[in-house]
Amino acid sequence: MANSESRSRSRKKSEGGGGGSGIIIFLFVVLPASIFAAPTALLFIVGLIPTVVAAIIDRDPEKSAPLTVGPMNICGILPFTMEMWRHNHTLPTALHMLSDPLTWLVMYGAAAVGWIFYYMIPPMVTGFEVVRWQGRVETLRGKKIALIEEWGPEVTLDDEALIQQQQQAAAAMAQGARR
C-alpha cells in the first residue's frame, strides 16, 4: 500500500515536472547547442531518435527505458561526434556521416544494446531476488523452530488462544490435583 502510494506520488512528480524540465533543457541545452554546435546537434537529434521513441513509449513514470537505452544510444553517437570534432566540425561533414549507413547502424545498434539491457536485466534481478527471499524464509523458519524449542508451542499462540490454553491447562492441573 505504502509502496503504491509512493510510486503514484513519484509519478505525479515526474509528470508535473516533466514539461518544465523539457523546456529548460530545450532553452539551455538544445537551443544553444543548435546555434553554436549545429553539426553535433544534428547528429544527436538524428542519433537519439531511439531514445526519444523509448521515452515516448515507456509508460513507467520513472522512465527507465530511455534511461537504459539513452546511455548506450549516446555511446553509439559519440565516436562520430568525436570524429567530427577532431577533423571538421561542419554541417556538411555531419550530413556526410549521416549519409553513411554504418553511422546509422552503429548509433541505432548501440540503442538496440540498450534495449537488450532493458529486457534482459529485470528477469535476472527477479531471479536473484527470489533466491535471496527463499534463503531468508529458510532462515526465519530456523529461527521459528528455535523459538518454539526454547519457549514451547504456546509462543505461537495469539493472545486469545494463549489465555484459553492457560485456562485449560489450569483446569487440567486443578483436576489432577483434586484426583
Next chain:
Amino acid sequence: MPSDSEAVDAKTDSAQEPLRLGDRFEILPSQAVPALDGIAGPAFGARSIRGRKVECFALICNGDIPPRTEVPTSLSTIDNPGLIRFLDQGVVPWGPDGHRRLAMVFERPLGRRLRTTLDTVLEPIPEDQIQRVVMQSLVPVLKELAGRGITHGGIRPTNLFLRDNNGAAGLALGECASVPPGIGQPAMFEPIERAMAEPAGRGPGSSADDLFAFAVTVLFLALGRNPAQELDDEALLSARIERGSYAALVGNARLPQSLVEPLRGLMIDDPKQRWGMNQLELWLSGRRLSPKQALPLKKASRPVEFAGQDIWHCRGLARMLVRNSGAAALLVDGGELDRWLRRGLLDDVMAEAVASAIEGPLAGGGKTFIDRVVTRVSIVLDSAAPIRYREKSVMPDGLAVALADAHLRRDGAQSLAEILAWQLPTFWVHAQPEFRADLVPVIQMGDAMRALLEKTGPGFGLERVLYEMNPYLRCLSPTVIEYHAITPGELLVALELAAGRRDRARDPFDRHVIAFIAARHKRFEDGVFVQLLTSGDPVRAVAAMLTILGDIQARFTVEPLPALCQWLCTLIEPAFTRFHNRPYRDVARKRVEKAAADGRLVDLLRCIDDPEAISKDVKGFAGARRQHKAIVAETEKLRGLISKPDEATESTGRQVAAVISSVVGILIGVVLGLMLMLK
C-alpha cells in the same frame, strides 16, 4: 472399655532390643508385664539407665484413647507412696514402619494388683483394715492430689496395688497419667451426673468426684464384691437417680457401722452436701459427724406419662426425653410438659424456662430442630446433667476429650460438632441455677469453636476445633497417625517417615494436617491454608505447602528431610510448567533435585518460587512472542513476494538495467574520450 488387667492389643512385634526413652530410662519390649497393663495400653519392663535403683515399668499407649499429657508434669513431682509414681514419658519407635507410641514410665509396685476384675467375689476386707490400711494409705494422696488441683479420675479396686507382697505396707493408687479422668471408670464409680455422660465426655472432674470414687471403692472392698453386680449400668443409674447413690449401691448389704457415716457422706449425690477432704480427715482423726441424709429429688404431685412410663421427677423425665426425641417433641409441642411442670411439679419458673428453651431453636429450624429442642429442654429440666444430644452425652468441659475420642473411633464427631454449632454448651452454662466463674471459659471456648466451625475451608471446621480444644492431641491424619506427632516439628519428622512408605497418600497435606498446623503453629494467615486444598492451582498449593513446612523446619530446627522433599518433588512438576523457557525448566529441575537431596524445604521453595526468575521468564516469553509474530509476518510477506516476484522486482530490475546501462555508457565514453585525446 477394656479393664486394667486385660492386655490391650499388645503390639509387641517391635524390635526386642531395649528402647531408650530420653536419657533416663530404657524400655524392654521383650519383657511384657500383663499384670500391669492399663487402659491406655500394655505394660512392659523398664529400667533406669542412670544407675538409680528404681523398679519401673512402662505403659505403651496404643493411641486408641486420647492421652492425658497435660498432667504428668505435675504428677512427676508427687512423691507419695500412696500413688504409683510417674517417672517419665516420651515417644518411642514401636511396631513396623517406624511407627511410634507414647510411652509412660512409672515406678513399679512391689505388690500385686488388689483386684483383677470387678466381678470376682473375694473375702471382704475387715473394717479395721479398711481404716488402717486403705484409708490411711489413700487419703493422704487424695489430699495431695486435691491440693495440686489434679483429679485422679481412676480410683477403683482394679487400679489399686499392694505396696509390698503381703500388703502390710498399705495400698497405692494406680497411675492416672495415661488416660483422661473418668475414661476408664465404670459408671458406678462416678457421681450420677458424670455417670450419665459417656466415658470420654465426663470432663476433667474434681477432687469431689475422686472422693465419690474412693467411697464406692471402699464400699466395694468392705463388701468383698461388686455391690451392684446384678444390675447393668442403665438399671443402676436409674436406681441411683430414684433412690440416691448410697441407697442404690449399698442396698440391703450390711456395712460395718463405722463405715456408714463416711460412705454416706462421700456418696451424697448433691456435690454441695457431699463430704469434702476436711470432713474425711476429721472423721479419720476420730471426730464423728452426724450422718447426712441425701435430699430426695423434687417429686411431682402427679406423674407424667411418657413412653409408657409414669415419671415423677425432672431428672428422670429429662433422661427419657433424649431417648425418645420423637415422642418428646409431641410432649413438648402438645403442651403436656408445660401443664405437668405447672400443675404437677408446681414449678412455674421451670415451665417458663422450658418455654424459653424451645424458642431458641425455632429460629434455626432445619433437620436437627427436634434434637435441639429436646436437648435444650433436657438441660433445663436437669441442669446438672450432661448435654445430651442425639446419641451423645457429654459434660460441657468434656467436649474436648469426647471430640478426640470420637475422631479416634470415627464415630459421633458430627453430633459433637452440632453441639458446638448450636451453642449448647453456652445454653448449658446459662441454665445453671447459680453463676459459676469456673464455667466462663466454657462459654468462651464455645464461642471461639463455633466461629471456627462456621468456616469450612482447610484449616478450619471440625478438625481445627479438635486440635484447638486438645492442645496435646497428636495429629490424627491417616498419613501420620501412627507416628505420634504432637508438635509441628514432630509432624515434620512423621511426614518424613510416612514419605518412605509405599502406600503413602498423593499429598502430604490433608484436612487434619492443615488443621493441626493451623492450631499448633499460629504464624500463618488463614489464606495460606485455603490455598493448600481449594485454590485449584497446584503450583500455589505446593508453594504454600513448602512455605509452611519450610518455616516449621526452620523454627523447630528439624533435621534434613530428604524423603519428604522427594515426596513434595512429585507435586512440584506443575511448578516447572509455570516457566515457559524449556531450558530453564531443566535447570530448575536439577536445582530442585539437589535441594531435595539436601532435605531443606526452604531451598526447595526458593527453586520454584524465585520471583526474579519468574519475572525474567515472563519478560522473555513476551519478547519471544513478539519475535515470533514478526517472523511470521516477514515469512508471509516473503512468500507473497516469491509467489509473484515480477510485481516486486519489475521496477528494481529496470532501475538496475538503467544503472548498468549508464555505467557501461560512461565507461565507453571515457574510453573514447581517452582515445580521442591520445590521437
